[in-house]
Amino acid sequence: MIIRKATLQDLPVLLQFEQGIISAERPFDDTLLPDPISYYELRAFIDAPDVELLVAEIDCDVAGSGYARIKENSKTYHDFERYAYLGFMYVLPRFRGLGVNLAIIQQLKQWVLEQGLNEIKLEVYNDNTGAIKAYEKAGFKKRMIEMRMRL
Structure with a gap:
């Protein structure tokens, strides 16, 4: 397995991954608009200095993805001013169980530390x-x- 920065050549696969994420999350969120929708600005993330977008390759196939994005902490009562937000975590079904997600997270953690940050956050649906x-x-x-309530 090779973990590397995503390139523009990866964009078609990354756009498929995005739809895979949306399909997987749709059962957990009845507020999502009907398809087609998009969550991410993937093209912009590839070159953004405050985003590390990685892919995992196995046998020359892009098997998974994930990013860390630097964000400002708006809560003045926390002991950190900036943090990294993890997102776009996806592994193709045939590669699940091989440690792809963990390998991507480990590489992203290293990048976050290199940026001088010590806080990482992510969001996940409660039923996932x-x-x-x-x-x-x-x-x-x-x-x-x-928690939320639909009126």
């Missing part, structure tokens, strides 16, 4: 138990549950 287990395996801890 598979993703929650994967993130806990990588060292993430649950902190807060967002």
Whole structure:
């Protein structure tokens, strides 16, 4: 497995991954608009200095992806001014269970440390138990549950 920065040549596969994420998350979120929708500005992320967009390659196939993005902390009562937000975590079904997600997260953690940050956050749907287990395996801890009400 090779973990590397995404390039513009990866964009067609990355756009497919985005739709895979949306399809996987649609059952957890009844507020999503009908297809086609898009979550990310992937083309911009590839060259952005405040984003590290990585892909995992296995046998010359792009098997997974993820990014870390530097964000400003608007909560003045925390002990950090900036943090990294992880997103776009996706692994093709045939490559799941091989440690792809964990390898991408490890590389992103290294990039975050190189940026002088020590806080990483991500969001995951409460009922997405598979993703929650994967993130806990990588060292993430649950902190807060967002609640909502549709009127």
